[in-house]
Amino acid sequence: MPPDNPNQANTPPARPNHNAKWWILVLVGTVLLSGVGIYVGYLLVGAAHQNQTCAGHAQSDCLNGIQESGLPTALQSSFGYGRGTQVIESTVNATAPSGVTLPASISVFAEPLVTSDGAQTIPSASLSNTGSQQAVREVSAIAIRIADSSTYQLEVCVEAPTESAGSYSGQLLFPGAKLATGASRPVTVTFQSQVVPYALTVAGPPLVLLEMVYTSLILIRRKYSGINPNQIPGEIRYAMWSINGLIALIASIGAVFTV
Numbered sequence: 001m002p003p004d005n006p007n008q009a010n011t012p013p014a015r016p017n018h019n020a021k022w023w024i025l026v027l028v029g030t031v032l033l034s035g036v037g038i039y040v041g042y043l044l045v046g047a048a049h050q051n052q053t054c055a056g057h058a059q060s061d062c063l064n065g066i067q068e069s070g071l072p073t074a075l076q077s078s079f080g081y082g083r084g085t086q087v088i089e090s091t092v093n094a095t096a097p098s099g100v101t102l103p104a105s106i107s108v109f110a111e112p113l114v115t116s117d118g119a120q121t122i123p124s125a126s127l128s129n130t131g132s133q134q135a136v137r138e139v140s141a142i143a144i145r146i147a148d149s150s151t152y153q154l155e156v157c158v159e160a161p162t163e164s165a166g167s168y169s170g171q172l173l174f175p176g177a178k179l180a181t182g183a184s185r186p187v188t189v190t191f192q193s194q195v196v197p198y199a200l201t202v203a204g205p206p207l208v209l210l211e212m213v214y215t216s217l218i219l220i221r222r223k224y225s226g227i228n229p230n231q232i233p234g235e236i237r238y239a240m241w242s243i244n245g246l247i248a249l250i251a252s253i254g255a256v257f258t259v
């Protein structure tokens with residue numbers, strides 16, 4: 001027998017009215033998810049922290065006319081959104097003039113690393129006051145001879161525990177050396193903002209929740225074209241509290257944290 005109201009078949013069945021409690025639960029859940037996101041972001045930033053070991057003092061401060069070759073045209077590295085201490089490595093070949101012995105290690109002068117606008121600087125270890133009690137922020141470089149060969153391991157140590165985001169550039173100088181091309185080599189180090197992981201983990205879960213609410217609204221309007229607007233919150237609650245809704249919510253939030 002056809003319904004008296006043509007739109008009756010396109011309206012949802014009557015459901016218990018617990019909308020107020022449901023939306024309070026959603027609000028509490030959103031706050032809890034954001035709190036978990038802050039903690040996860042903290043763990044991500046901590047996991048990205050770099051703690052490499054810098055080499056000690058060099059045996060020689062001057063290259064005494066040593067011919068160097070094989071140097072890269074530029075040295076580049078990225079800390080990502082981590083901070084700490086990172087060593088940029090490369091190799092260089094050295095040929096000593098007659099009567100000169102290749103030292104075990106050679107100090108390489110590293111200029112301060114500076115952003116393009118000059119607002120941020122990582123000081124040079126050669127020019128810094130190492131007696132400071134503050135967290136160490138400096139760049140240094142050393143070339144260490146590999147066994148008894150004529151090849152040196154070039155290590156540029158960047159100590160940046162709390163550096164601001166940006167791209168920092170400087171130069172490596174080789175006092176007394178004869179380079180095949182140029183007299184120095186550029187060094188560039190980049191830092192991403194540490195807000196990045198927090199933006200994903202804190203804002204991601206609530207955005208997923210809002211997206212699910214919006215998707216549920218569209219599906220409900222398609223299924224029940226004659227729905228009363230007052231019934232929409234209850235239908236959204238019913239859809240998201242269903243087995244499929246809970247699985248979708250858990251899978252979506254898990255995907256955000258995994259990414």
